[in-house]
Amino acid sequence: MAISREAVLAVLKKVIDPVAGGNIVASGVMRALNVDETGEVRFVLEVPPRHAGSYGAVKDEAEAALQALPGVVRVSVVMTGHSEKAPPELRNTRKAEPAGPERIPGIARIIAIASGKGGVGKSTLAANLACALAQQGRRVGLLDADVYGPSQPRMLGVSGRPASPDGKTILPMRNHGVTMMSIGLMTNEDQAVVWRGPMLMGALQQMLMQVQWGALDILLVDLPPGTGDVQMTLCQKTVVDGAIIVSTPQDVALLDARKGIDMFRQLRVPILGMIENMSTHICSRCGHEEHVFGHGGVAAEAAKLGVPLLAEVPLDLQIRIASDGGAPVTVSQPDSTQAQAFRDLASALLAREVA
Numbered sequence: 001m002a003i004s005r006e007a008v009l010a011v012l013k014k015v016i017d018p019v020a021g022g023n024i025v026a027s028g029v030m031r032a033l034n035v036d037e038t039g040e041v042r043f044v045l046e047v048p049p050r051h052a053g054s055y056g057a058v059k060d061e062a063e064a065a066l067q068a069l070p071g072v073v074r075v076s077v078v079m080t081g082h083s084e085k086a087p088p089e090l091r092n093t094r095k096a097e098p099a100g101p102e103r104i105p106g107i108a109r110i111i112a113i114a115s116g117k118g119g120v121g122k123s124t125l126a127a128n129l130a131c132a133l134a135q136q137g138r139r140v141g142l143l144d145a146d147v148y149g150p151s152q153p154r155m156l157g158v159s160g161r162p163a164s165p166d167g168k169t170i171l172p173m174r175n176h177g178v179t180m181m182s183i184g185l186m187t188n189e190d191q192a193v194v195w196r197g198p199m200l201m202g203a204l205q206q207m208l209m210q211v212q213w214g215a216l217d218i219l220l221v222d223l224p225p226g227t228g229d230v231q232m233t234l235c236q237k238t239v240v241d242g243a244i245i246v247s248t249p250q251d252v253a254l255l256d257a258r259k260g261i262d263m264f265r266q267l268r269v270p271i272l273g274m275i276e277n278m279s280t281h282i283c284s285r286c287g288h289e290e291h292v293f294g295h296g297g298v299a300a301e302a303a304k305l306g307v308p309l310l311a312e313v314p315l316d317l318q319i320r321i322a323s324d325g326g327a328p329v330t331v332s333q334p335d336s337t338q339a340q341a342f343r344d345l346a347s348a349l350l351a352r353e354v355a
């Protein structure tokens with residue numbers, strides 16, 4: 001019978017830390033827990049050297065309690081006074097497997113919001129979709145990975161540097177029911193950052209793995225435009241459950257969107273659909289409808305490529321004012337027709353069980 005990590009932790013949480021108080025999991029002396037499928041449980045008790053004597057009994061108690069747990073075959077506990085190196089017997093002796101895409105613990109689904117071209121409204125749509133999904137009861141995260149123009153802090157009205165109480169993990173920000181982290185919060189707003197490939201990959205990995213996202217039903221990733229290192233790294237390192245491609249109806253934007261779709265297909269990421277943004281403009285004074293960038297181009301392209309058209313969002317002054325002011329229209333004017341477009345998009349994704 002395979003033993004679960006949760007069952008092991010439940011047992012360890014009953015073992016009292018005689019020095020720090022509380023249990024040994026909460027106090028942090030129990031580290032590097034490894035529960036493998038053969039029923040072997042290994043961990044380190046990292047204790048202050050001067051209190052080593054007090055932990056002998058703790059080690060015995062933890063070992064005995066775990067041995068009594070059905071499914072546990074072997075328990076090995078190593079006591080150490082420092083944590084620089086894992087003791088030799090704890091090293092994984094199995095050969096490293098090629099690192100394929102992994103799931104991030106606690107995050108049920110990842111959806112990438114992408115565009116071939118910059119400025120087509122990808123961030124605006126990501127912010128509104130995140131808020132609309134949160135309003136419909138989903139636990140939503142939004143990762144702003146647009147290294148060339150991170151705009152989510154402005155769109156979600158968040159500022160300041162994220163805290164890192166332990167110097168290792170990063171606490172995300174939260175507003176409008178959305179848990180958010182942006183590369184823009186890690187750099188000075190006015191500072192132009194020249195990102196090179198390895199730096200980009202490092203920053204993305206850090207934001208995916210070191211941010212304490214908590215339990216999320218869905219993490220939306222607002223990607224930079226185009227088909228570069230960030231897109232590749234995201235899809236190669238993590239399991240991306242789907243991509244949404246945003247485009248305006250213009251030919252040039254569509255051409256780039258097609259390249260984006262090709263890339264995701266090559267990376268085996270399902271295309272959930274396309275969104276036509278700035279689809280049509282309705283004059284706020286006279287109600288006259290104009291097709292500033294043409295209309296219907298994305299619908300035609302989506303049909304040609306065999307992917308669903310998820311939404312057509314108008315070019316609308318309220319949408320711009322709201323997102324540039326820190327409260328997307330879904331939040332600031334929830335009863336408006338503009339907000340309804342995003343709610344319908346969220347509902348459609350929920351109905352298809354992709355969000």
Ligand SMILES: Nc1ncnc2c1ncn2[C@@H]1O[C@H](COP(=O)(O)OP(=O)(O)OP(=O)(O)O)[C@@H](O)[C@H]1O
Nearest residue numbers: 118119120121122123124149225314315316319320
């Ligand atoms: N439907 C819309 N109606 C009105 N304004 C919009 C709409 N969509 C986006 N905008 C505005 O257009 C500008 C660019 O949008 P946004 O930053 O979302 O684009 P982007 O594709 O994420 O750009 P980049 O790739 O450069 O980050 C913003 O000022 C935004 O408020």
